[in-house]
Amino acid sequence: MSQHLSNGYLAQLATEFGTPLYVYHAEKIKEQYAKLTTAFRNSNTVFFYACKALTNINILKYICSIGANVDCSSINEVKLALHAGFPSSRILYTSNGIAFSEIEEAVELGVIINVDSLSNLEKFGVKYGHSYPVGLRLRPNIMAGGNLKISTGHDKSKFGIPVDQIDRILELVSKYNIRISDLHIHTGSEIKDVEVFVKGIEVLFGLIPHFKHLEFIDLGGGFKVPYKDGDVSTDIDLLAEKVNESFAEHAIPGGKPLQVWFEPGKFLVSECGYLITQVNVMKETASTTFVSVNSGFNHLIRPMFYDSYHHIVNISNPEGAEKKYAVVGNICETDTFAWDRPLNEVREGDFLAFYNAGAYGFEMSSNFNSRYKPAEVLVLDGKAHLIRKRDQFEDLLRNQIEVL
Structure with a gap:
């Protein structure tokens, strides 16, 4: 049953705490997370809350308590996640045009790291070589999302290393013996069509054979939530079905199963x-x-x-x-x-x-x-x-x- 706070209760809170006032309903977050875990219950899938959506420490603690991992967009979000009780093994830090010193700090904190530029990939290789696993954020050149401001995977987006630079990526990986543990793409927000994720999987399966240490495939987030009557949201059950079908249709080199990651942010906390x-x-x-x-x-x-x-x-x-x-x-x-x-x-x-x-x-x-x-x-x-x-x-x- 969908969790909503009544008009009367909201008015009561406004009187008690004053306005303007932000109110969050914890059980709605739990309900949204359950939709994801239920849909993907028969697959090896893990969800990382994209905490840039809402970082109040109590929200982070609650999301940690219900079993989700956390995705961070800055080193300070990483520190907030650690403060909230997430172990470093459940924290993903995906960098975006940041100073290499932030990546060095993330390594010191022991979290999972994605790099999104050839520049930082080379710096990572020079300093860490094969000693610390790292993921690649790739730009798949796919247009998706509710509008251009929230579309991040198209060919003019600043995010990620363009997939057409794969030869240069492989040169650096080989030169510095870098251990690539995951491939990451994120095409945008407000994605209604699950085929967008399927297209992303197709892109990644063309690259997977190049990375022998791969453990994870990260398909990002961007699930659509309804804002008004008649809005179509992302069909999570259909998404799970399509993802499972895609992996069933592609042989993984070496037969090693890959874990699938998603990074829902708005999907978990918008409606709460x-x-x-x-x-x-x-x-x-x-x-x-x-x-x-x-x-x-x-x-x-x-x-x-x-x-x-x-x-x-x-x-x-x-x-x-x-x-x-x-x-x-x-x-x-x-x-x-x-x-x-x-x-x-x-x-x-x-x-x-x-x-x-x-x-x-x-x-x-x-x-x-x-x-x-x-x-x-x-x-x-x-x-x-x-x-x-x-x-x-x-x-x-x-x-x-x-x-x-």
Whole structure:
């Protein structure tokens, strides 16, 4: 049964903890993880939570407790994962255009590492040779994802080593006797068509015979989650079926079974999260009625950054007559959350809840306009826990050095 928090409970949390407020429902994360493990129960598949979506230490601890591994995009995310209790063997660090010193630090911490450039692959070979296994992030030249901003596998993407540079890769691997343990691709986010993953597998199977120490195949993440009624999400059961079929159709050199990895981020935490705001001002104009809330793209940038849709509910007046509104923020920039959006009648002081706010919501927030970042609450086993305090004025001055 799908896990959702009721309007009444969300309104209660808004009153108790104040707004703007991020709320995360732990059991929804567990439900999403179960969808993955159930679908792939008959295959050798491991899931790494792409923690760039949401790194609150309590979320990381909870995800560790339900059995998922963790995928990190920076050395600091690696350190957060270790702090949360993940053993180094369950932490994957996929670098992207970073200084080699970060890779050296990751080796010292003992985590799994992917490199994404010929430059860092050569530096890795010079320093570590065969002594430490490493993975390759490859660019498969496949266009996928909801839009260009979240597509990462096409032929103009900065991510990964282009597969057409395989000869140069093999030269470096041979020259420095580098032990390549996994091949990694990630084509983008919001992927609805599971055939995208099949295409990725086809690319990788053309390369697998070149790497005799290979243990893992990493197909990245990008699973689509529904944002509104009628949205099609990634069919996880069909994906599992297609992946199993693809591996059954390809002989692995030497007969050694390869473990399959996926890196779901948004899929695990998007639907667990809500951003609750309060209506400051109603403004009637000739063209529309503006609903100005006590938040903006300083707290939820996705609508302005990605043109993303977030379902919005008036949790203070859920039975009110439906009208159309423009929902906007309170910062000194254009920060429109929704235009011409049907909502139950909105009044000043009402609480509005934004759904699908768990991924890249708080994580991308800022103190723009010198406004405070929101508090965060985790609902676990029916009990609400404050897991981050709301900013105070002192937080705006933290790390500043007054010299005048």
